[in-house]
Amino acid sequence: MPSFNDRNLIPRGLERCSLQGFALRLAPWLLLFxxxxxxxxxxxxxxxxxxxxxxxxxxxLWIFLDLTVIALGAGAFFTGFLLYLMKWKALKSVxxxxxxxxxxxxxxxxxxxxxxVGQPLRAWFTFWHPNVHSMLTEVSFCITCYLTxxxxxxxxxxxxxxxxxxxxxxxxxxxxxxxxxxVLAAVGTLLSFFHxxxxxxxxxxxxxxxxAYREGFAIWPSTFFLFILSAxxxxxxxxxxxxxxxxxxxxxxxxxxxxxxxxxxxxxxxLTVYVALKSVDTLIWLNKTSQAAGFTPFEFYTFKPFxxxxxxxxxxxxxxxxxxxxxxxxxxxxxxxxxxxAILACCGVALNRFVLTIQTLALPTLPFDxxxxxxxxxxxxxVFAAVLAYxxxxxxxxxxxxxxxxxxxxxxxxxxxxxxxxVSRS
Amino acid sequence: xAATKKHRRYGMVVDIDLCTGCGxxxxxxxxxxxxxxxxxxxxxxxxxxxMRVYPVHNGxxxxxxxxxxxxxxxMHCSEPPCExxxxxxxVELDEATGIVTQMPQRCLGCRYCMTACPYHARYFNWxxxxxxxxxxxxxxxxxAPRSRGVVEKCNLCxxxxxxxxxxATAEGQPMPATYVSACVEACPTGAMVLGDLDDPDTEAxxxxxxxxxxxxxxxxxxxxxxxYHSSRPWVRSLSERNAKEQAHA
Amino acid sequence: xxxxxxxxxxxxxxxxFVSIFCMVGxxxxxxxxxxxxxxxRDARLNREPRIRWQSDFHDLSDRERRCRxxxxxxxKSRLCPNAFECRDCVTHPKFVELAPxxxxxxxxxxxxxxxxxxxxYHRGHAWVRPEENGTLVVGLxxxxxxxxxxxxxxxxxxxxTQLENNGxxxxxxxxxxxxxxxAPVEGEVVETGGPDKGWxxxxxxxANKPTDLRHLLHGYExxxxxxxxxxxxxxxxxxxxxxxxxxxxxVLMEDLxxxxxxxxxxxxxxxxxxxx
Numbered sequence: 001m002p003s004f005n006d007r008n009l010i011p012r013g014l015e016r017c018s019l020q021g022f023a024l025r026l027a028p029w030l031l032l033f034x035x036x037x038x039x040x041x042x043x044x045x046x047x048x049x050x051x052x053x054x055x056x057x058x059x060x061l062w063i064f065l066d067l068t069v070i071a072l073g074a075g076a077f078f079t080g081f082l083l084y085l086m087k088w089k090a091l092k093s094v095x096x097x098x099x100x101x102x103x104x105x106x107x108x109x110x111x112x113x114x115x116x117v118g119q120p121l122r123a124w125f126t127f128w129h130p131n132v133h134s135m136l137t138e139v140s141f142c143i144t145c146y147l148t149x150x151x152x153x154x155x156x157x158x159x160x161x162x163x164x165x166x167x168x169x170x171x172x173x174x175x176x177x178x179x180x181x182x183v184l185a186a187v188g189t190l191l192s193f194f195h196x197x198x199x200x201x202x203x204x205x206x207x208x209x210x211x212a213y214r215e216g217f218a219i220w221p222s223t224f225f226l227f228i229l230s231a232x233x234x235x236x237x238x239x240x241x242x243x244x245x246x247x248x249x250x251x252x253x254x255x256x257x258x259x260x261x262x263x264x265x266x267x268x269x270x271l272t273v274y275v276a277l278k279s280v281d282t283l284i285w286l287n288k289t290s291q292a293a294g295f296t297p298f299e300f301y302t303f304k305p306f307x308x309x310x311x312x313x314x315x316x317x318x319x320x321x322x323x324x325x326x327x328x329x330x331x332x333x334x335x336x337x338x339x340x341x342a343i344l345a346c347c348g349v350a351l352n353r354f355v356l357t358i359q360t361l362a363l364p365t366l367p368f369d370x371x372x373x374x375x376x377x378x379x380x381x382x383v384f385a386a387v388l389a390y391x392x393x394x395x396x397x398x399x400x401x402x403x404x405x406x407x408x409x410x411x412x413x414x415x416x417x418x419x420x421x422x423v424s425r426s
Numbered sequence: 427x428a429a430t431k432k433h434r435r436y437g438m439v440v441d442i443d444l445c446t447g448c449g450x451x452x453x454x455x456x457x458x459x460x461x462x463x464x465x466x467x468x469x470x471x472x473x474x475x476x477m478r479v480y481p482v483h484n485g486x487x488x489x490x491x492x493x494x495x496x497x498x499x500x501m502h503c504s505e506p507p508c509e510x511x512x513x514x515x516x517v518e519l520d521e522a523t524g525i526v527t528q529m530p531q532r533c534l535g536c537r538y539c540m541t542a543c544p545y546h547a548r549y550f551n552w553x554x555x556x557x558x559x560x561x562x563x564x565x566x567x568x569x570a571p572r573s574r575g576v577v578e579k580c581n582l583c584x585x586x587x588x589x590x591x592x593x594a595t596a597e598g599q600p601m602p603a604t605y606v607s608a609c610v611e612a613c614p615t616g617a618m619v620l621g622d623l624d625d626p627d628t629e630a631x632x633x634x635x636x637x638x639x640x641x642x643x644x645x646x647x648x649x650x651x652x653x654y655h656s657s658r659p660w661v662r663s664l665s666e667r668n669a670k671e672q673a674h675a
Numbered sequence: 676x677x678x679x680x681x682x683x684x685x686x687x688x689x690x691x692f693v694s695i696f697c698m699v700g701x702x703x704x705x706x707x708x709x710x711x712x713x714x715x716r717d718a719r720l721n722r723e724p725r726i727r728w729q730s731d732f733h734d735l736s737d738r739e740r741r742c743r744x745x746x747x748x749x750x751k752s753r754l755c756p757n758a759f760e761c762r763d764c765v766t767h768p769k770f771v772e773l774a775p776x777x778x779x780x781x782x783x784x785x786x787x788x789x790x791x792x793x794x795x796y797h798r799g800h801a802w803v804r805p806e807e808n809g810t811l812v813v814g815l816x817x818x819x820x821x822x823x824x825x826x827x828x829x830x831x832x833x834x835x836t837q838l839e840n841n842g843x844x845x846x847x848x849x850x851x852x853x854x855x856x857x858a859p860v861e862g863e864v865v866e867t868g869g870p871d872k873g874w875x876x877x878x879x880x881x882a883n884k885p886t887d888l889r890h891l892l893h894g895y896e897x898x899x900x901x902x903x904x905x906x907x908x909x910x911x912x913x914x915x916x917x918x919x920x921x922x923x924x925x926v927l928m929e930d931l932x933x934x935x936x937x938x939x940x941x942x943x944x945x946x947x948x949x950x951x
Contacts, residue, residue, distance in 0.1 A: 175714075
């Protein structure tokens with residue numbers, strides 16, 4: 001058997017497992033991806049009757065997935081913003097990884113969205129006759145632009161591949177592109193800011209759904225601002241978690257410890273602000289907005305299993321607790337606490353997105369209507385799995401063949417203990 | 427032309443006390459609008475029922491229980507929550523008629539409007555529309571069928587309005603103050619009345635102003651143009667979610 | 676908003692929205708075009724070798740970027756900010772002024788390897804020797820030679836090729852591990868040698884420019900550098916420091932690739948020849 005070797009594609013000086021080992025580890029993900037691709041085919045070919053969504057539960061698992069991965073993917077733009085515009089140089093060691101995470105999250109969300117709509121081929125209509133009052137228009141525009149930005153930001157990382165950079169024009173293009181990256185980081189920040197917000201606005205503007213409806217400033221409901229804040233609060237946490245996971249799986253140090261502290265602290269500070277504002281927002285909503293719409297707020301929480309515990313879990317357990325843990329430098333210094341708090345923070349945002357998408361639809365509005373339940377079909381789970389597997393595959397392949405962590409080489413180099421003697425007898 | 431064209435604000439008043447729940451309006455609506463027969467796997471939550479009769483009761487036990495039927499269709503809100511959310515202008519509030527129009531040929535099928543609607547009056551085409559062989563002959567030629575993957579809803583039988591308008595124009599008359607939609611035509615008890623709510627001569631106008639008339643979820647500020655009427659207080663209490671809670675208490 | 680859309684009319688919202696969208700699109704496009712134009716210009720002006728070295732140098736580890744005056748012990752800690760181009764360095768002349776190179780006064784410690792004192796050494800293990808006739812001879816130094824051993828294949832530039840300082844002088848491979856050697860000086864290739872001849876290239880210096888070899892290591896400076904290089908090599912080959920000694924009777928073994936087949940030679944070649 002001819003032994004194909006991909007050593008010449010792996011960055012020089014980095015230790016990676018054998019190609020066979022790599023393929024073996026990716027095989028389950030490839031299978032999962034193939035299964036998911038089949039589900040995508042089913043949904044596109046036979047229509048959305050393959051899902052368990054219905055006229056009442058018009059949005060389901062996929063929208064929850066989109067909102068969550070896009071919130072977690074906020075680490076990409078926010079890290080870029082801190083590094084290139086705020087000059088937090090230490091973040092250089094995670095920026096490549098952050099860009100890929102962002103790219104994976106956004107492109108994955110785009111795929112899920114394309115499957116989720118009934119007529120994907122009409123997506124361009126939004127650009128041809130947009131309704132400028134719709135939050136979804138804002139989302140479509142910003143995500144399309146930002147995905148382009150992420151793709152352009154991905155190019156220099158891709159061109160850093162050992163084989164690709166041998167090609168002179170690629171090398172030169174990478175070099176020149178890298179010089180203008182701050183411009184893209186600035187554009188990306190602007191775009192992300194607006195679409196993270198408009199994703200929140202998506203539900204906040206629903207006057208007909210008092211559970212989701214919020215008042216706000218100008219054309220934007222308060223969820224617009226809360227979504228931005230929560231996304232930039234957990235973005236760094238998610239970068240922290242993925243990097244830690246990559247370290248654990250590759251059994252190598254990839255970034256210096258200070259970077260984790262920096263990411264954790266950033267998350268902590270922003271999460272604290274978020275929790276405070278979210279609490280104020282919730283109080284206003286309970287006491288004013290929802291009452292004005294003719295709904296008793298606590299009726300929202302009378303349906304099992306969506307009791308008030310969900311509100312408590314979202315704001316205190318998965319909001320305040322990780323915020324305080326990340327804020328205290330003593331707690332943060334302990335790796336287990338840091339990782340745990342980051343996980344809690346990410347779960348908190350996922351729960352927030354879940355409540356806003358799923359609970360909103362489950363709750364009845366008409367007086368003679370009932371609380372609804374919905375459980376996704378296997379095709380829906382399949383598409384979810386495809387997005388997940390796609391992310392894992394892109395990240396794993398990038399990790400193997402691209403220099404994702406600039407510090408890895410130095411950190412894995414043997415420690416210099418003392419001056420060694422080379423010549424035994426001289 | 428513009429001077430003679432009068433703006434209308436068509437709406438409906440449904441007398442719940444007259445509704446027997448026979449469902450003739452639902453059948454008539456489906457036939458009029460070329461709604462394809464539901465596939466085998468369809469449920470009451472995936473079928474297409476632009477007009478849908480809900481049974482309601484007063485919540486009391488035993489022989490004190492009272493039942494009524496509430497035909498629910500698009501409320502043709504004056505402040506439609508679905509219109510502003512559509513990303514590609516497939517939903518439009520027609521200024522000339524007050525009808526909230528859904529343009530299926532523009533619809534992306536994102537279903538955002540469905541989540542926005544508090545009345546659940548919007549329906550998604552989960553399946554390709556298919557008619558049994560021979561049934562195509564019964565299709566209504568004035569209404570275009572909708573393809574899979576788009577949202578549809580009651581458009582107050584716009585094709586019937588157009589026909590009435592054409593006839594009025596031919597006779598040199600202004601836009602009619604009233605016309606007959608499929609559901610109104612089918613209702614055996616005459617529980618439904620359609621007409622220009624702003625025209626003081628229409629019955630719809632009079633009934634909308636009558637004692638015991640209410641709108642659904644009026645506090646949401648959607649300003650529905652479909653009104654309901656009942657002389658029974660417990661039926662009227664169905665107008666608000668809150669009020670129902672109190673009525674049951 | 677565009678042609679053929681029935682019933683569409685412009686509002687302030689549309690104008691605002693579309694102009695922001697177009698602006699953003701324009702910025703992204705312009706950025707990409709600027710990068711593409713600049714790379715086209717770089718390619719036309721043949722800046723690729725310089726950019727490649729800049730990019731490689733950027734990716735080198737701190738250990739590899741140490742200033743020569745740190746290796747010689749003149750300063751405690753300093754990383755090179757100039758991509759080993761000492762001729763452009765403002766600090767280098769100051770160091771030279773403080774401690775002028777003592778010409779051949781003390782015997783230079785070369786750890787048993789052959790480093791002729793008349794040669795000038797590049798950090799990437801190439802040497803330069805100015806000849807009487809004005810040409811420059813370039814070769815691989817003894818450490819480099821022992822690292823590679825007899826190469827399986829060498830790809831030399833054709834006579835007439837213009838080499839840039841720190842550009843790629845030649846490529847080769849041994850046992851499937853490729854390596855490249857950086858040009859220690861700029862010039863036009865006039866003759867090629869090879870591994871058996873003891874030299875690789877003969878260069879004609881760039882016209883109208885006196886050959887300036889200040890950026891290369893010479894004299895006693897070689898000692899400190901060699902010590903550091905052997906340090907790195909030892910750690911690369913046997914990280915635990917308890918592994919087999921590189922020394923064989925007092926000197927580095929002749930063909931290291933052959934003597935230590937278990938080592939990660941791809942990494943060793945990359946680090947020793949400054950190729951990240």
